[in-house]
Amino acid sequence: MTRRFKAVIFDFGGVFTTSPVENFAVYEKKQGLPDRFIGGVIRARLHDGAFARFERGEIGMEEFDALFAKETRAAGHEIRGREFARFLEVDFKPDMIAALSAVKGAGLKTGCITNNFPSIESDGSPRRAERSAQLQAIFKDFDHIIESSKVGVRKPEPRIYEMMLEALALPASDCIFL
Incomplete structure (x- = not known):
């Protein structure tokens, strides 16, 4: 018997975009930081650190800027949160955008769960405006x-997955997560 799923739930970062984690390495190299420094700082306070709190929308940019600087300084190299957040820009993957269309075309429901930040102020650049329009078109x-920053819960917390199942009105057994 073939299993027929009713919905596909996608992660966003690293699926529809290049991985923001790849940007950590680029930033570290550019700043002369040790390899995996940023990931280590984030993992050290995975659930209650500045990064997690910013992704849950518990703090805004000003507080993230100061708290991330404090956490990275304590680990040996200060990085302002505002500077780091601006460096996290990613590129979209056209193949995944086409895959989303194919999934919709097959009659499946679609969901997206993303850990993200509250909106970062625009720098007024045409590229930022274009990227915002692209994101809205995908969404x-x-x-x-x-979005973690809007609901106050982030992956891998089970509640964010439960929220999606409730929104889709489907049991987990009818969904596949990518």
Whole structure:
């Protein structure tokens, strides 16, 4: 018997975009920091650190800027949160955008769960405006989107997955997560 799923739930970063984690290494090299320094700082306070709190929308940019600087300084190399957040820009993957269209075309429900930050102020650049328009165009193709910064829960917390299942009105057994 063939299993027929009713919905596909996508992660966003690293699936529809290049991995933001890859940017950590680029930033570290550019700044002369030790390899994996940033990831180590984030993992040290995975659930209660500045990065996690910013992704859950518990703090804004000003507080993230100061707290991330404090955490990185304590680990040996200060990085301002505002500077780091601006460096996290990623590129979209056209193949995944096409895959989303194919999934929708097959009649499946679609969901997106993403760990993200509250909106970072625009620098007024045409590239930033273009990227914002691209993001909105992708988001409109999902039936449901859950953004960590808007709901106060982030992956891998089970509640964010439960929220998506509730939004789709489906049991986990009817969904596949990519």
